[in-house]
Amino acid sequence: MGHAYTTTLADIIARYHRLRDVETYLLVGADENTEKVVRAAEAAGKGTQEYLDGIVRGFQDLFSKLEIDYDQFIRTSDNGVHWPGAMEIWRRMVRSGDIEKRTYSGLYCVGHESFITEKDLVDGKCPEHNEEPQKVSEENYFFKLSKYSKRIEEKIKSDELAIIPHARKNEILALIARGLEDISFSRPAEKMSVGIPVPDDPTQKIYVWGDALANYASALGFGRENDELFKKFWPADLHVIGKDILRFHAAIWPGMLMSAGLPLPKSILVHGFITSGGKKMSKSLGNVIDPNALIAEYGAEAVRYYLARHISPFEDGDMTQESFKGAYNADLANGLGNLVSRVLKMAVTNGVSIEEEKLNQNISSAPELAHMESYEVNKAGSAIWGRIQKMDQYIQVEQPFKKIKADLEGAKKDIRYLLAELYAVVALLRPIMPETSKTILDLVRKNKMPESPLFPRK
Ligand SMILES: [Zn+2]
Numbered sequence: 001m002g003h004a005y006t007t008t009l010a011d012i013i014a015r016y017h018r019l020r021d022v023e024t025y026l027l028v029g030a031d032e033n034t035e036k037v038v039r040a041a042e043a044a045g046k047g048t049q050e051y052l053d054g055i056v057r058g059f060q061d062l063f064s065k066l067e068i069d070y071d072q073f074i075r076t077s078d079n080g081v082h083w084p085g086a087m088e089i090w091r092r093m094v095r096s097g098d099i100e101k102r103t104y105s106g107l108y109c110v111g112h113e114s115f116i117t118e119k120d121l122v123d124g125k126c127p128e129h130n131e132e133p134q135k136v137s138e139e140n141y142f143f144k145l146s147k148y149s150k151r152i153e154e155k156i157k158s159d160e161l162a163i164i165p166h167a168r169k170n171e172i173l174a175l176i177a178r179g180l181e182d183i184s185f186s187r188p189a190e191k192m193s194v195g196i197p198v199p200d201d202p203t204q205k206i207y208v209w210g211d212a213l214a215n216y217a218s219a220l221g222f223g224r225e226n227d228e229l230f231k232k233f234w235p236a237d238l239h240v241i242g243k244d245i246l247r248f249h250a251a252i253w254p255g256m257l258m259s260a261g262l263p264l265p266k267s268i269l270v271h272g273f274i275t276s277g278g279k280k281m282s283k284s285l286g287n288v289i290d291p292n293a294l295i296a297e298y299g300a301e302a303v304r305y306y307l308a309r310h311i312s313p314f315e316d317g318d319m320t321q322e323s324f325k326g327a328y329n330a331d332l333a334n335g336l337g338n339l340v341s342r343v344l345k346m347a348v349t350n351g352v353s354i355e356e357e358k359l360n361q362n363i364s365s366a367p368e369l370a371h372m373e374s375y376e377v378n379k380a381g382s383a384i385w386g387r388i389q390k391m392d393q394y395i396q397v398e399q400p401f402k403k404i405k406a407d408l409e410g411a412k413k414d415i416r417y418l419l420a421e422l423y424a425v426v427a428l429l430r431p432i433m434p435e436t437s438k439t440i441l442d443l444v445r446k447n448k449m450p451e452s453p454l455f456p457r458k
Contacts, residue, residue: 001274001281001319002242003059004066004291008307009271009377010240011068015431016372019363025233027219028063029074030056031212033195034113048194052077065295066304067434074219076212077194085218086211087199092260093143094199104140104184107133113208115184141186141204148255149180155254155264162267163250164375165314168243172250180251185210213253217262235263238375243270269375272316289319301433302328302455308432309381325458336388336425337455340440343391343418344449346401350408352415353447354423362427369428377432384428391421419444 007028014026032052041051056075063070076082093099106115111129115136125132153176155161156169163169186204189197195205216239217223220230241249246268254264273280276287294303306324309331311317347353363369368383395401400414422444429437436454443450 001289001291004062004303005274005307005311005317006240006242006271007063007068007070008066008304009269009313009375010238011066011070012304012308012377012431013238013240013269013372013375015069015434016363016369019360019430021360025072025220025229026068026070027072027074027216028068028070029072029215029219030059030076031208031215032056032075032077033192033211034208035110035192035194036113038193039110049077062291065292065300067300069434072219074215076215079196081224082215082218083196085221085223086196086206086214088223089214089217089256089260089262090206090210091199092262093256096259096261098144098147098259099141099185100144100182101139102142103137104142105135105137108136109133138188138191139204140184140207141198141201142182143185143210143252143255143259144182145180145252145255146182148258149176151258152176152180152251152254156250160266161250161254161264163246164267164269167314168246168250168270172246175247176251180255183209183252209248209252210256213248213256216253216265222262236265237267239265239268241268241270243272246270269313271311271313274311275316275318277320278318287320289321289324294324298324298328298458299455301436302332305332305381305433308377309385310378312378313375328455329457331385332455333453333457335385335392336436337453339388339391339395340422340443340454341450342395343415343422344443344447346411346415347419347444348447348449350404350412350415351447352412352419354416354419356445357420357423357427359423359427359430359441362424363430366424366428369431372431380428381432384425384432387421387428388425391418391425394418394421 010026010028014024017024037052038048041048044051060073074082090099107118109116109126109129109131111126111131116126116133120126121133153173156163156173163172184207186198186207189203189205192205196211198204198206216236217230217234220233221227222230222234239249249268257264275281276289279285279287281288291303306319306327310319310327368387369380371377371379371383395418398414400411403411403414422440426437426441426444439454
């Protein structure tokens with residue numbers, strides 16, 4: 001659900017900008033070079049690549065069901081696309097004098113994919129993963145991140161690198177104020193069965209974040225012969241991430257880019273977690289909500305709708321089977337779906353139609369979508385549904401279906417107004433519910449009633 005949320009949110013933002021004629025490139029992908037993957041593949045009795053292919057197919061399948069209109073899906077195991085860029089960033093960091101070989105001794109938690117400290121342990125175990133960390137002493141290349149603390153802090157304070165929302169900006173600034181430490185950026189090759197070899201030292205492989213974060217540049221061709229996309233689209237306007245990876249994106253990644261002499265992304269939108277019934281989704285609690293199952297039951301547009309309208313991108317959100325069903329019935333079956341049927345029924349019965357409104361113009365000037373500029377997709381959703389409710393109220397007050405007998409011209413005027421409002425709603429819905437928007441537009445154009453309810457009651 002977390003992945004579905006991040007990606008749907010990014011897709012809505014990208015669609016909104018495309019509709020405003022902003023040239024847009026939406027990158028999604030999978031971070032694959034991790035020891036967790038190797039262990040999971042072993043547990044599943046599969047080869048690493050076979051296992052990864054299965055995981056990636058699962059994501060691509062989900063993204064396609066969710067109508068994610070991405071331009072590229074990057075896989076960090078792709079040595080043709082991703083590796084040259086990651087290696088070029090590494091080489092540049094070496095040239096800046098920021099990569100240094102040190103001996104590292106510490107406690108390594110495989111679940112965390114990182115070293116953890118003694119004081120994090122409970123009864124000698126990592127409390128999060130309930131396993132004993134491995135005592136490790138090894139040669140690592142370190143990235144001298146501490147050197148960039150001050151500069152990263154300045155970029156974030158000044159919003160040159162905007163961290164959204166404000167609470168997350170404060171959180172990362174507090175963390176940076178305590179001082180950023182140099183971090184291990186490679187591990188011995190024999191301990192990593194996957195991963196990118198360190199340039200000029202095959203005994204080491206680039207370690208998780210040095211590899212994964214580079215994808216934003218490598219995807220666009222950085223480090224490859226054809227880097228036109230990189231020249232055109234870098235720096236990225238926006239990264240969309242979950243709050244658990246804030247530190248990596250707002251501290252390590254800017255540090256890497258500064259070291260490599262590359263511009264920083266302009267902003268990072270940090271969303272919260274989706275809980276269920278106020279609790280973290282977990283198999284043992286039995287409260288895990290599978291987006292695939294929701295899509296099968298309610299359709300992808302309903303899932304996009306719920307994520308957009310009922311989960312705040314700025315805070316933790318909650319969803320249960322009940323809250324989803326409740327929102328579906330109230331807002332989609334009884335709300336939008338019913339409204340479309342009522343308006344079109346009146347229009348068709350009385351032979352009323354209107355010229356198509358200019359939909360893109362509506363997108364640019366609509367106050368409902370002003371919230372999209374600050375990425376508050378949920379507020380945009382509420383504002384759109386406010387407009388839908390106003391249409392319902394209009395029908396209740398004016399009662400055009402009754403007016404017809406006494407005042408045909410008055411009734412037709414009401415219906416024309418309602419059709420114009422439907423065009424407006426179609427335009428507003430496009431980023432959030434692209435298919436529903438198309439369906440309604442088609443019905444209004446053809447002056448046709450839907451053959452079956454757009455959103456059957458559940
Ligand atoms: Zn752990």
